[in-house]
Amino acid sequence: MNLPLTKKNILLGVTGGIAAYKSAELVRGLIKKNAVVRVAMTESAARFVTPLTFEVLSQNRVYMDMWEGDPKEIDHVTVAGESDVFIIAPATANTIGKISHGLADNLLTNLFLAFKGPVMICPSMNSNMYLNPAVQENLQILRERNTHLMEPDFGELACGDEGIGRMPDPDNIIQALECLLKKTGELSGKKVMITAGPTREFSDPVRFLSNPSSGKMGYALAEAAVARGAEVTLISGPSQLPKPAGSQVIHTVSADEMNHAVIDHIEGMDIAIMAAAVSDYKPASCQHEKIKKNREKLSMDLELTPDILDGLGKRNNGLFLVGFAAETGDLIENMKDKMLRKNCSLMVGNLVNSSHGGFGSDNNEIVIMGRGNGQVDKLPRMTKRQAAEKIFDRIVEEIKQ
Numbered sequence: 001m002n003l004p005l006t007k008k009n010i011l012l013g014v015t016g017g018i019a020a021y022k023s024a025e026l027v028r029g030l031i032k033k034n035a036v037v038r039v040a041m042t043e044s045a046a047r048f049v050t051p052l053t054f055e056v057l058s059q060n061r062v063y064m065d066m067w068e069g070d071p072k073e074i075d076h077v078t079v080a081g082e083s084d085v086f087i088i089a090p091a092t093a094n095t096i097g098k099i100s101h102g103l104a105d106n107l108l109t110n111l112f113l114a115f116k117g118p119v120m121i122c123p124s125m126n127s128n129m130y131l132n133p134a135v136q137e138n139l140q141i142l143r144e145r146n147t148h149l150m151e152p153d154f155g156e157l158a159c160g161d162e163g164i165g166r167m168p169d170p171d172n173i174i175q176a177l178e179c180l181l182k183k184t185g186e187l188s189g190k191k192v193m194i195t196a197g198p199t200r201e202f203s204d205p206v207r208f209l210s211n212p213s214s215g216k217m218g219y220a221l222a223e224a225a226v227a228r229g230a231e232v233t234l235i236s237g238p239s240q241l242p243k244p245a246g247s248q249v250i251h252t253v254s255a256d257e258m259n260h261a262v263i264d265h266i267e268g269m270d271i272a273i274m275a276a277a278v279s280d281y282k283p284a285s286c287q288h289e290k291i292k293k294n295r296e297k298l299s300m301d302l303e304l305t306p307d308i309l310d311g312l313g314k315r316n317n318g319l320f321l322v323g324f325a326a327e328t329g330d331l332i333e334n335m336k337d338k339m340l341r342k343n344c345s346l347m348v349g350n351l352v353n354s355s356h357g358g359f360g361s362d363n364n365e366i367v368i369m370g371r372g373n374g375q376v377d378k379l380p381r382m383t384k385r386q387a388a389e390k391i392f393d394r395i396v397e398e399i400k401q
């Protein structure tokens, strides 16, 4: 059996926390799993455990000094390029602050910026430090950038207090790493198209019909798909969100433009997730000049916009098609009906008139309905990124069947 850690190049970053001694156990555990381990340490970490310990355990040189090494190779670029996964354990509040803000004043933080693969961070510190809003905000920045955070354990801390902040046991970290590596490769070779955000249907040069969609769900899906190794094309309506790293983004404005972009790029896609909130109707005509306020009443003819999901469902060419249903009532019935009518493989639904999250929010409370086995998963409120992971877990499960 091909185990996830066998022959994998693991870059382990060790920073100056009291739990640095546990990283020595972590190296031993990884080596037992036949991984190739290279350790990068900060100078503070070397105050807790000597580089020699890691050198002997990993059977590799330890990377600590940015200014030494082979002049023909720049360590942080070469080592980052040769590693499959980067794990920082323990990660101090200080290093978390630096990497969440793009600071790079030592070899370890340079490696973080130069590394393009999956990153796992194990924050470890006193619970007051961990719960400090500055640290929590820095962790949130990392989470949103696709970094996998392993929650610290609750228990007795080195300072004698009890609370959250302990670095998890090396065995649990190894398990989480195996899980991450399995997931990161799960969609490699697959092409995924995702639509996101609202559309704007202009009635004159300055007014349009739209909805409050922010694009957060679709962008979170793009990040999750990239993290699992997919080649991602994100077709986005107007959104303020930064481009999700690693995906190709095509910007559109109206439903017609989004439809054209979908048709132009659908060839060769394996999975299409239609998460955009597309206007159903558009003004029958768009005035060239701004409509003047010179009447008591103004009515406007609307006409249907193209039904993008329906168009893809009719192609029926082996595409795994995921539809979204944002409903204000009878969610399950509407989802079932939409899934069959639009020939979708999977349907994700959420109520948009409630306190359950939805439009604009960072959280969402979703229901996933599969066509294959008809299973309905009602998920609790969670971040959109977590919801995206659940959706991909289900997609991967259904594709395998």
Ligand SMILES: Cc1cc2nc3c(=O)[nH]c(=O)nc-3n(C[C@H](O)[C@H](O)[C@H](O)COP(=O)(O)O)c2cc1C
Pocket: 014, 015, 016, 017, 018, 019, 042, 043, 044, 045, 091, 092, 093, 094, 095, 096, 124, 125, 126, 129
């Ligand atoms: C005895 C001792 C234990 C420490 N333990 C931690 C810790 O567990 N977590 C943490 O974030 N900082 C801890 N610190 C503070 C860090 O060592 C300090 O912030 C340092 O600048 C971290 O540098 P680095 O991030 O470059 O490794 C500790 C400091 C001392 C003196």
